[in-house]
Amino acid sequence: MGLDFTVVPGHLDIILLGCAWTIGIALAAALLSFFGGIIFAVIALYTPWIIRQPFRLIEWVFMGTPLLLQLFLIYFGLVQIGIDLPAFVAGIIGLGLHFAVYNSELIQTAILSVDKGQMEAARTVGLSRGQALRKVVIPQAVRDVIPPIGNNMIALLKDSALVSVIGVSELTLSAQRAIGATYRPFEFYLVAAMFYYAINLCMEWVQRRIERRISISR
Amino acid sequence: MSDQDHFVEIRYAQKSYGSLEVLKDISLNVERGQIVAIIGPSGSGKSTLLRAINDLDPLTGGEVWLDGVQVNKSLPHRQYEKHINEMRQHVGMVFQHFNLFPHMTARENVTMAPMLLKRLSKAEADKLAEEQLDKVGMLDRIDYYPSRLSGGQKQRVAIARALAMEPKLMLFDEATSALDPELVDEVNLVMKKLAEEHMTMIIVTHEMDFAASVCDRVLFMDQGVVVEEGPPSVVFKNPTKERTREFLRKHLAGAA
Ligand SMILES: Nc1ncnc2c1ncn2[C@@H]1O[C@H](COP(=O)(O)OP(=O)(O)OP(=O)(O)O)[C@@H](O)[C@H]1O
Ligand SMILES: [Mg+2]
Numbered sequence: 001m002g003l004d005f006t007v008v009p010g011h012l013d014i015i016l017l018g019c020a021w022t023i024g025i026a027l028a029a030a031l032l033s034f035f036g037g038i039i040f041a042v043i044a045l046y047t048p049w050i051i052r053q054p055f056r057l058i059e060w061v062f063m064g065t066p067l068l069l070q071l072f073l074i075y076f077g078l079v080q081i082g083i084d085l086p087a088f089v090a091g092i093i094g095l096g097l098h099f100a101v102y103n104s105e106l107i108q109t110a111i112l113s114v115d116k117g118q119m120e121a122a123r124t125v126g127l128s129r130g131q132a133l134r135k136v137v138i139p140q141a142v143r144d145v146i147p148p149i150g151n152n153m154i155a156l157l158k159d160s161a162l163v164s165v166i167g168v169s170e171l172t173l174s175a176q177r178a179i180g181a182t183y184r185p186f187e188f189y190l191v192a193a194m195f196y197y198a199i200n201l202c203m204e205w206v207q208r209r210i211e212r213r214i215s216i217s218r
Numbered sequence: 219m220s221d222q223d224h225f226v227e228i229r230y231a232q233k234s235y236g237s238l239e240v241l242k243d244i245s246l247n248v249e250r251g252q253i254v255a256i257i258g259p260s261g262s263g264k265s266t267l268l269r270a271i272n273d274l275d276p277l278t279g280g281e282v283w284l285d286g287v288q289v290n291k292s293l294p295h296r297q298y299e300k301h302i303n304e305m306r307q308h309v310g311m312v313f314q315h316f317n318l319f320p321h322m323t324a325r326e327n328v329t330m331a332p333m334l335l336k337r338l339s340k341a342e343a344d345k346l347a348e349e350q351l352d353k354v355g356m357l358d359r360i361d362y363y364p365s366r367l368s369g370g371q372k373q374r375v376a377i378a379r380a381l382a383m384e385p386k387l388m389l390f391d392e393a394t395s396a397l398d399p400e401l402v403d404e405v406n407l408v409m410k411k412l413a414e415e416h417m418t419m420i421i422v423t424h425e426m427d428f429a430a431s432v433c434d435r436v437l438f439m440d441q442g443v444v445v446e447e448g449p450p451s452v453v454f455k456n457p458t459k460e461r462t463r464e465f466l467r468k469h470l471a472g473a474a
Contacts, residue, residue, distance in 0.1 A: 121317035121376075124272055125331035125383055126307035128299065135330060139321050217321050217363040 005187055011178040015188070018174025019195050025092055025170060026157045026199070032096025033156065034149065037103025038138060044108055046133070062101040068162055070094050075166040091163030099156045106148050110141035143214050150207035154200060161196075171195055225250040225285055225418060226271070226387060232279030233266050233442075240266045241277070242442040248387075248435075251416040255429035255450070258439035259465060264422045267439070268389050271420065272309040273302050284308065285386060307335060310380030314392040316372040318364040324351060324375045325360045328382045335383075350378040354408050370401030374408055381412075388412065390421040394428075426469055430454050438462045 008015075043055050062070060075090035085093070114137050122132035142149075164173035175192035179185045226248035233241040240263045248254050256264045269275040271282055273289055282289040289305050292298075319327050328350050329343040338346065351357045354374035364372055373393055380388060390409065394402045406428050412419065413432045423429050429436055429450060436453040438446045438461075446453055446462045457463050 115317070117313060117315055117317035118319065120274060121311075121313065121319070121379075122331075123303075124274065124306055124309070124311040125379065126303050126335050127331060128303050131334060135334065136319055140319075143321060214321075217323075217365065 003187060004184065007182045007184050008187055008191055011181065011188070014169075014174050014178055015171070015191060015195070018169055018171040018192075019199075021088070021169060021174075022157075022160055022171040022195075023199060025088060025095070025163060025168065026153075026160045028092045029095035029099065029160065030153050030156055032092060033099035033103050033152070036096060036100030037107050037149075038142070040100055040104035041107035041111060041141075042133065042138075044104065045111060046129075058097070059101050059104070062098045067094065067098050067159055068165065070098060071162060071166055087163070087166045087168045090166060091160070091168050095156055095160060095163065098159075099152050102152050103145075103149055106145040106152075107138075107141055110144045111137060113144070114140050146207065146211055146214065150203070153207075154203060157199060157203065158196065224248065224283070225252075226420070227283040228267075228271070228280065229283075230280040231267065231270055231277050231282070233263070233270065233275065234278050240442050241270070241280075243280070244439075244442070244444055246437065246444070248418060248420060250418055252435065253413055253417075253419045253421065253433045254435045254437060255433040256420065256422045256437045256439060257424070257426065257429060257465075257469075258437075258445075262439045263442045264439055265391050268391050268420060268422050271387075271389060272306050272311060274311075307331075307383050308386045310377075310383065310385035310388040312373070312376055312380055312388070312390045312393045314395050316364075316369070316376045316396075318372050318376055318379070320364050323361050323363055324356060324367070324378075327364070327375055327379045331379075332382050346382055347378075350382045351375070353381065353411070354378045355404070368401060369397045370404045373397065373405045377405075377408055377412075386418065388417055388419045390419065390423070392422055392424065395424060424469070426454060426466070438465065440465070 040055060040059070043052060071091065071094040074094045075085065075087060078085060078090075118136050118140065119132050122136040123129070127135065160170060161172040164170055164176070167173075169177070171192050175188040178188045182188070224247040226246070228244060228246040231241050231244040232239070244267060246254075256267065258264050266275050270277045271284070271289065273282075277290055284305065285308070287305065289302070291301070293301055319330070322330060325344070325347040328347045329338070332338045332346060333343050347360060348357060351360050354377050356371060356374050356378065359367060359371060364375070367375065393409070394405050397405065402425070409419070409421070410432055421429070421433065433450055435447065436450050437444050438453060438457070438459075440461055446457055446459045453462065454466065457466060
């Protein structure tokens, strides 16, 4: 028996395609989770009770239930009420909102810890509360939580493997397909793991660059 | 249109936090180009009064008028927000702890509001930043972030930021109290320059010498009331009230 990596090159095209899907979905979901996180945080902190409640429900669903179930709900469940999303879109929305809720928690705490003199100074030059949030408070809050948000994004990348269960041919599902054709699970799972690790390194690199840029202004 | 004779007019200002009365029927008039200093012990309500002028701490009673327009007039919420944002563009404020925006350079601190609210182009904004930062002697630090500036430099940038909106009135709340003694003068110098340009200013300060040298009028506040008010020569040299004398004894002792 033993390992035989010579089978890998023959199926590298499908693996690379899967890799591209993983990157695309993770990137789109990361952006959704970032901006969604900011929007959820602002809603939680600054809108009246009546507007907050639906978002409390979303928060509860996305924090309190398994991501897998959430993906099923969005992909298979929404069809029943006439919303038929392509699998990859359902995957992006599920992953994006799931992590948006976690990012929102971080951002809320960060917004509350921005010195209140910042809001005051912004208001005294004539900015509305919304403008002050957008230009002054939120940028500072987000800077403070880049490292934990980065950790969430790495978790997001890893959890993106779950969208394989709704049929998106991302990296994990591609590896499984290659295994189906070759009966070589160990080799292809190892290759997939390597790719995940490589993407992971890229994300950490980007995060470090962002952090370095921010540290210039501290 | 209005029945206001004064540039800034505060009428019967009242402010309470629950049962704590911080301002008790304070009235104050300031004319265009005048410089008024507010002095008084800690907790006497100086900041509260100053911050009521641009509605940062809204009054619970009384009126504030600026240049013929009532600042705290009663309007439906949305309209009031709009009105107050517009009013605040005419009132510059300088804080004890600078409150510069740490994620923006000196240039961006100065230009952010004018670009957003007056729709200045990039070129106009750059010109404005250079002008205003030059005025406070900070042109050579135009692209520095606040973290790389000393306290005095930060405060000068904060003054430039306020001036960039071309305010009619400047409010200073202990602008030099957080500074190391050797950095106080550079900020005072900028304020003196503004005085020479006839900027209308209301200055809360603990620096009696500075107040005496630039102000037309001094207000001594204690426990939410104006105890004594007049030209610095009278309030500092010949105060009529015992409370003023006592306060000055304490404060001038340190300075002498
Ligand atoms: N948000 C608030 N809630 C309750 N009390 C407040 C609040 N803000 C101010 N006060 C009280 O109002 C009073 C006046 O405060 P203010 O800050 O105006 O004094 P001040 O004269 O500026 O004092 P200082 O010289 O220490 O700055 C103080 O007793 C203070 O404790
Ligand atoms: Mg004060």
